Amino acid sequence: MSERELKDLNDVKEFSITKDRKLFSATSEEIEQGLTTDIYFIKTREILEKLGHSDTKVVAEVFASSPGIVAGIDEALNLLKTKEVKVWALEEGAKIEKKEVVMRIEGSYNDFGIFETAILGTLANSSGWATAAKECKEAAGEKPMLCFGARHVHPAVAPVMERAALIGGADGASCILGAKATGQEPAGTVPHALILTVGDTLEVAQAYHDLMPENEPRTILVDTFQDEAVESLRLAKELKANLDGIRLDTASERGGVTPGLLKEVRARLDQAGYEHVNIFISGGLTPARIKEFDKLGASGFGVGSYISSAKAINMTMDLKEVAGQPIAKRGRIPGITNNPRLKRRI
Template identity: 65%
Template sequence: MEWKQLERLADIYEAHPDVNRFFSASHEEIQSGLTTDVYFVKTRDVLESLGKLDAHVVAEIFARKSGIYAGLPEVLRLLEGKGVKIYSLEEGEPFEGKEVLMRIEGPYSAFGMYETVILGMLASSTGWATAARECVDAAGGKPVLCFGARHVHPAVAPVMERAAVVAGGCVAASCILGAKLAGIQPKGTIPHAAILIAGDTVKLALAYDEALPEGESRTILVDTFKDEAEEALRVAEALGDRLDGIRLDTPSERGGVTPDLVREVRWRLDRAGFGHVKIVVSGGLRPDTIRSLAEAGADAFGVGSYIAHATPRDMTMDIKVVDGIPVAKRGRLPGKLENPRLKLFS
């Protein structure tokens, strides 16, 4: 159904969403104002009664903690055509706590109702990008792939994986839509389910090689049925030069992926003449484990929960100027806080 743009409290009473649906908001519902906090709609009624709804204001957004900035394109799309000026950091830039990240100038009626939405967009994407960058830095130049889609609601999985790539520095993402929105092709190997159903890792590897088109990486899981080093050698002998890599995803019940395991697998592959085979590791990775596994010889890292479960960077929007007069709530400084890094985007 088409949603009416919320203008006043009475419009909320007339909104009757279908409850037999996926519970995530559609783009139209976000744009209409249905995902904002109700008090911002009440504010419109009150300010209109005072003749102040169209007051020209300057609003500034900051985060309390440092991080990697992300989410800007969604805010620009949300406010497109609203007649406001938006100054902002570039997506992917690091920032310090309390630094002004975005400034919006224009009539309050044009954007005030969207404060909840704007802050949510920036807070979530910035949190994911910050966690991704921590993993990328820990990898020391070795590639990090985002495998976080299964850890969040599917409605936001593409947002998360896009932020991890575009702002966080991950080289790839497994979520199809997330990768596409980041301008790249999705990357991933195979699940344990495929090997369990096939009944043998080598059997699956040969079928995988036969079924997939050229250009797709031949990287095979080697922790399903047998010792990882043994399975890695079996797969390498079966595929030879066509094998690009093996993936270690040993579960915690078996001790997880350890530096010693990586060293052993690397040693045995090299001794058998398979030095070209890369070792990809995944499974509950964090920056500290990524660092130690990289030192042990791991070549690439698939990170899921650490990125997906990142704490959002709490964002705050303050009105700093009203009709040319500097203002601020107690504890904040009235007027614009200059940040030479801000650029005009609209």
């Protein structure tokens, strides 16, 4: 089958996946073809065509199941730009209420209905990630909060997740593609693997200082080989003013980063005259833990799984008008829902 939009079940039957496919994630072209849609939308398209309703004008509304931050609007709009439709939507990053309409589409359902699955999924996941990031950023206040969640999701959606986190309020993201998608540069230092390979934290720290661009903060992991306080003082003594900060990411097998550990490291650095050394914390952070560490002197936070595993804000698409007449399924109110916050986008 040629790379055109699916029209009927025969097109679905003719499509096959090649044996040399490396990833099972959908490409942009496959999403635009309708290959990620639920099969019942293809059946709907075929039946509407046979019954002579392919050009029937409808108004569809997308609403949220719970409050939060909406994200994914731009991707949804990109899917609709080639269609004969009018679209009203909220801005990316807007705060939304439960049941609020986030998007309204006017046109022939047979023209845009094939994208219902993709639009809802895009908005649902992105909004969930953005909302979780917003919660973490509010807990961090003025201190930097970076998204480190790419390793917890499939690589195909990692940049989507981290872009959503940035929309939600994260100050930076480690995923290269995710950061670039919002016009930012990726943020992060080095993994434990580098220190383990070299065999000495100080040697890595000195190499990082010598080799990395001047605008890169000199923040180094200190939990790989030695006691975190001892390693922090060792680095500070050698790098002095060149050491911007240390990062605590203690393994869960050793109890993770605890309030007691943070207090000790902060106190020992201060007592030795290294008040300028910041303490960046990562590993299992939640808004509650961020607030606790913030009070104890943490300087910044790297959040992974709390954002990447955030529950999606489920989205629903309802037809509210057909051929100019108000309509709705039972339990819903027929007719267009008033939301003055919606802006014409297409």
